[in-house]
Amino acid sequence: MPRSASPETLATGVIGGDTASIARSITAIENDAPAGREVLDRIFPHTGAAHIIGVTGPPGSGKSSLVNEIIRETRGRGKKIAVLAIDPSSPITGGATLGDRIRMLEWHADPGVFVRSMASRRFGGGLAQHTLTVAHVFDAAGFDPIVIETVGTGQDEVAIAALAHSTVLVQVPGMGDSVQTLKAGSLEIGDVIAVSKGDRPEAQALARDLRRLQTLVDDMDGLMHGWRTKVVTTSATERTGIDTLLAALAEHRAWLRDSEEWELRTRRMLGTEIASRVQQRLLADVVAASESTGDVIEQVVARSVSPLAAADRMLERLRSRR
Ligand SMILES: Nc1nc2c(ncn2[C@@H]2O[C@H](COP(=O)(O)OP(=O)(O)OP(=O)(O)O)[C@@H](O)[C@H]2O)c(=O)[nH]1
Ligand SMILES: [Mg+2]
Structure with missing residues (x-):
């Protein structure tokens, strides 16, 4: 080409x-x-079919290793799969690790796998819009599922849930009193919870605790949503539990499809994308406008105009530019 x-x-x-x-x-x-x-x-008219799956969890919890096994299992079933790794900028590893690169190389020659990483720093608040727009490309190209991996730091976890049809929350054993230190709200984000590094001795206990906790959470609001979060134990090193994880995701997809949720979530995702594009454009206009407002600022500095009146004036100018 x-x-x-x-x-x-x-x-x-x-x-x-x-x-x-x-x-x-x-x-x-x-x-x-x-x-x-x-x-x-x-390409947009050719999109809308793919199942978009978010994978999130703490730094180093084994997300990329798990995603790699999801790729292997999905390819084994003959489906095309794309992965968008929102570049970690992980506080622990500081970005794509050597392990990540080696894993990506494994699929280099396979046209049925597309792995791409995107630096979150580069996009700042515009991360959501770029993520979804890139997902449309994969969707149009026939990749299904499309996996979006993000490091979960509170806010991002919520953000990823708004970008995906299904969210896998990765939890890892051996991080102290795991369940006690779980951030409030984390559990609600996962449609499926994967207890990763399942080969570790503490994994079963964590899975049991999470199931118990999940039952409590579900009893509070689960019936309202009609989906009971599934807790699955996986090991990337031993390649176990991946089929169970995919089965849970397939079940979630079927549930979304059978209820109104698929459409609701799709609307929310596209709505997020549109809103963040509008925001980006408005912001650019504001920056352009504020570059030509030296006079207003001078008046505020001279205390002849208040900051709020100045803001009103700037908005008026912005509107008259349209
Ligand atoms: N024992 C064991 N270790 C694992 C498993 N999966 C991953 N690891 C190890 O955990 C570490 C982190 O794995 P990654 O897959 O890079 O974790 P991640 O969540 O993608 O990390 P960030 O993207 O940096 O947040 C690596 O040293 C892996 O070898 C597993 O199933 N069992
Ligand atoms: Mg990773």
């Missing part, structure tokens, strides 16, 4: 599952290049 492939050619390539077209389209989208937008416009 020529370097200067047109958006039309790229879009056709994406829909045909061509790896180079997918990679280039994602880069264009990440860079907010006009070509990215054009590709998206063309």
Whole structure:
């Protein structure tokens, strides 16, 4: 493919599952290049089928290793799978680890697997929109499921839940009084909880505690939602529990499909994407406007206009620019 492939050619390539077209389209989208937008416009009617799965949990809890086993099992079943790893910037590993790179290399020659990592630092508050937009590319290219891995630090965990149809919360044994230190609200995020590193002796006890706790949480609000969170023990090193995890996810997908939830969640995801795009554009306008407001600031500094009146004036100017 020529370097200067047109958006039309790229879009056709994406829909045909061509790896180079997918990679280039994602880069264009990440860079907010006009070509990215054009590709998206063309491929969007071909999206909407894929199951988008969020995988989140504490740094180093074994998410990437688990995702790698999910890839293996899914490929074994002949399905195409894409992974978007929101670049860790993990406080422990400080980014994609050597292990991550080695794991990614394993699938390098397989066109049915696409693994991409995205630096969260680069996007700041715009992470959500870029994540979903990239997911559309995978979706149009026939990847299903699409897995989004994020390090769970409270806020991000909630953010990922708004980006996915199903969320896997990874919990790891051997981190002190595990269940006691669980952040409030974490449990509600997981549609499925994976107790990772299941080969460790403490894993079964953690899974048991989580099931007990989950029953309490479900009794409070589970029936309202109609889905009982499943707790599954997995080991990436021993390759166990992965089939059970996939079965739980398939069950969750079927439940979403049979209830109104699939549509509700899809609406929420797309709504988040639209809202964050609008926010990004407004912000750019505000920055542009504030660059031409030296006079207003001078008046505020001179105490002849209050900051709130100045804000009103700036908003007026913004509106008149549209
Ligand atoms: N014993 C055991 N160790 C595991 C297992 N899975 C992962 N590990 C180890 O746990 C460490 C972290 O694994 P990763 O898969 O990189 O964890 P992660 O959650 O993706 O890490 P970040 O992305 O940096 O937050 C590595 O040293 C792995 O070898 C497992 O099933 N059993
Ligand atoms: Mg990881």
